[in-house]
Amino acid sequence: MIGVGSGTAGALARSITANKRMAVGIRGGKANGIVFHSDRGSQYLSANYQQKLANLGIRPSVGRTGVCWDNAVAESLWSSLKRELLHRYRWPTRAAARPAIFAWIQRYNRHRLHSSLGYLPPIEYEQQYHHTRSIRGPEAA
Incomplete structure (x- = not known):
């Protein structure tokens, strides 16, 4: 599942909280197991x-x-993201682009099928992963 942050150091710090809220909301209020993956910036x-x-x-x-x-x-x-959204449309400001990017991310997480996840959307894959772990224990995943 993805979330994004960009801009100044303050904006990056605020994005952590916003992305956590998104992850918790998608997971039905559960906050355990959230991982933030990034490059070495x-x-x-x-x-x-x-x-x-x-x-x-x-x-x-x-x-x-x-x-x-x-x-x-x-x-x-x-x-x-660049091919399907950012290079196709123009927005006057970053603030104006945010709702479109958020909607794209929501679709990506909830509906887009991924070959690397057995042709499941990321949220469905994650739900199945946690369900399997809850039934069989951590070693089953």
Whole structure:
């Protein structure tokens, strides 16, 4: 499941809280197991940013240096977002683009089928994953 953040350090910090709200809402109020995956950008690796993640109970995940496969699914996402939305339309401001990007992300998470997830949408895949773990225990997943 994806969420995004961009812009200034303050905007990035606010995006953590907004993305957590989105993840919790999609998961029916459950906040456990949220992972924030990013590249090795200095803004994501800073002590301040890592502390904000920890304070919110979000586990950080960072791709390894020089290993493109760590971010292959994320890179595919960005390519799709750019091709399907950002390069097709123009908005006068970032604020004006946000609702369209949010709607695209919602569709991506809820309806888009992913070959890497057995042709399931990310939310459905995650729900099945947690259901399997709750029935069989953590070692089943």
